[in-house]
Amino acid sequence: MMHPIYLPFNEKELLSxxxxVWQNGVCTRNVKHLxxxxxxxxxYDGYLKDNPNRRGKPLEEMRKPCQIEKDERFWIATCMMTIFHSQNRRQELTKLFSNAYGNSPPIGGIYSWGECFAEELHLFFEPNLPSPSSYKEWLSSNLIKRQFIPYVLDSTDAKVNLEGPTNVDAMLLNSKNGFAVVIEAKVLSDISYEITYDTMRNQIARNIDVMLEKNNKLCHPLDKRDPEKTLFLLITPKLFKDNxxxxxxGYKFNEYKTNPESLSGDLPHRHRTNCxxxxxxxxxxxxxxxxxxxxNNNCCRWLK
DNA sequence: GTTTTAGAATTGACGGAGTC
DNA sequence: GACTCCGTCAATTCTAAAAC
Structure with a gap:
């Protein structure tokens, strides 16, 4: 077991x-992730061993060794793996997703959550999803509307890719029917908006954009994901959902829900494609x- | 009541890992 | 080589208690 509270799984389980990813002509699993x-x-263990009583310790001293306590990579890995490897996986996922999206999936051709979470379900952490080519083309011809710093604009000469791939925090994928969930997890941080060549692009819009794109060239099973059958899920502390x-x-998500057309403002390259x-x-x-x-009470054991 | 000061928070620069 | 994301580090700004 890697850690009793923050990662109660072994290395082999996490690695799976x-x-x-495509390396030297073959699809390979990268051990370096571990x-x-x-x-x-x-x-973390070293610090706690040397400092059994942390009360009153300076923040600066604890920040680095105690990062795990607010690290969204650990939170999402432990939370999702707990559900994924649970005996009652299908029921637990159904409960959660009914809560988030309603009693039946908002997807054409799939009529129950049970179908979504049936056999051949995969869970991935940090998969890379390429930036849509339609967006990159659009950005090339609309660059000066989205960025205004001269040296940044100057650097785009002869550059083909104006946006790199998006790393989503986690993805659930059913390789049999193409159903998938793109997951963005947050602990304390907010969504990023620092996109080099597009000052108005936010991370949720980016996640939705890559979700709507086919990934035929990625390694199996990521190539089996159906963009029409993919959901986007935001996971945050309750405190921030309540406030x-x-x-x-909070602003962007609620705007996208209450006024769907506002999505077209943040995904302008999809304007004319009958979205x-x-x-x-x-x-x-x-x-x-x-x-x-x-x-499932074993999720997030660090929460009271 | 005002100034000083230590600690905390914020910001920007930058580096590493992983990827294409 | 360039991108994202996550991290550190140092500089700067903010805050509130202590000192005057």
Missing amino acids: HFAE EYYKCSIER PSSRLY DWPNISSRLGWLTWEDFKSV
Whole structure:
């Protein structure tokens, strides 16, 4: 077991949730992913051993070794793996997703949550989803409307890719029917808006954009994902869902839900492609870490 | 009541890992 | 080589208690 509270699984189990990537002509699973988790746990255990009483310790001293306590990578890994490897996986997922999206999936051709979470379900952490080519083309020809710093604009000469791939925090994928969930997890931080060449692009819009794109060229099973059958799920502390105005994502998410057309403002390259914005809006969901804990008490053991 | 000061929070620069 | 995301570090700004 890697850590009793923050990662109660062994290395092999964790490794199985990293998608294969294309390296030297073959799809390979990268073992290096484990290092981040192992180092963080080692720092934490070492600090707690040397400092059994932390009361009154300076913040600066604890920040690095205690990062694990607010690290969304650990929160999402433990939370999702707990559900994924649970005996009652299908019931637990159904409960959570009914709460977020309603009693039946907002997807054409799939009539129950049971179908979504049937056999051949995969869970991946940090998969890379390429930026849509339609967006990159649009950005090339609209650059000066989206960025105004001269040296940044100058650097785009001869550059083909104006946006790199988006790393989503986690993805659930049913490789049999193409159903998938793109998951963005937050602990304390807000969504990022620092996109080099597009000052108006936010992280939720980016996640929705990559969700709507086919990934035929990715390694199996990521190539089996159907963009029309993919949902977007935001997971945050209950505190911020109850007080949405404390975060940018609170404003953006609620705007996308109450006014689906507002999505077209943040995804301007999809303007003319007959997007069904109400349908896309219905595929956005927001759950809290506390929701996961109430369905399976072993999720988020660090929460009271 | 005002100034000083220590600690905390914020910000920007930058580096590493992973990926394409 | 360039991108994202996560992290550190140092500089700066803010806050509130202590000192005057």
